[in-house]
Amino acid sequence: MEESAFNVLAEAELARIEAAVDACGAEVDIEQQPGGILELEFEDGSKMIINRHVAAREIWVAARSGGFHFRPEQGHWINTRDGQELYALLSALVGAQSGTPVTLRPQG
Numbered sequence: 001m002e003e004s005a006f007n008v009l010a011e012a013e014l015a016r017i018e019a020a021v022d023a024c025g026a027e028v029d030i031e032q033q034p035g036g037i038l039e040l041e042f043e044d045g046s047k048m049i050i051n052r053h054v055a056a057r058e059i060w061v062a063a064r065s066g067g068f069h070f071r072p073e074q075g076h077w078i079n080t081r082d083g084q085e086l087y088a089l090l091s092a093l094v095g096a097q098s099g100t101p102v103t104l105r106p107q108g
Contacts, residue, residue, distance in 0.1 A: 001057055001072070007036075009072060010052035010059055014038055017050060017090065019107030026098035042097050050090075059086065063093045 001009075018030055018038055029041045040048040049062040053069070059077055061068040070077035070086045077086035091104045 003054060006054060006057045006072075007052070010054075011036060013059060013077060013086075014050065014052065016106045017086075017104075020087065020090075020104040021094060023107055024094065024102040024104055026094055026100040026102050028094065028098055040094070040097075043099075044097075046097055048093065048097060061090065061093065064097055065093065068093075 014036060018032070021028055021030055021038075021040060027043045031039045031041070033039055035051070037049060037051040040050070042048075046064050048064070049060075051060055052058075053060045056069065057071065058080070059070045061070070068089060069080045071080055072078075078084070079086070079089060087104045087106060091102055094104060095102045
């Protein structure tokens with residue numbers, strides 16, 4: 001995938017992720033940082049970073065429980081380690097870090 005096509009795809013997905021987290025009901029502050037970075041801050045002061053990694057053509061998630069890399073495959077972002085879909089894993093990660101069970105779904 002060309003860099004420009006990846007950037008368009010990743011930016012759109014980051015916007016959907018931001019909207020999904022905003023709508024999930026958990027107490028999470030979301031801040032967009034320059035360069036395609038979403039910083040989520042939870043009530044306990046912990047953070048989660050979600051960003052695009054252009055060189056690898058992936059979206060990366062850094063959470064309290066570890067780091068995860070997602071590649072676009074057949075219209076979904078899939079974890080390179082275990083094949084889990086982005087929103088399923090983000091639901092678990094945001095739920096664990098916020099202390100509130102959530103189900104994230106793509107928004108927008």
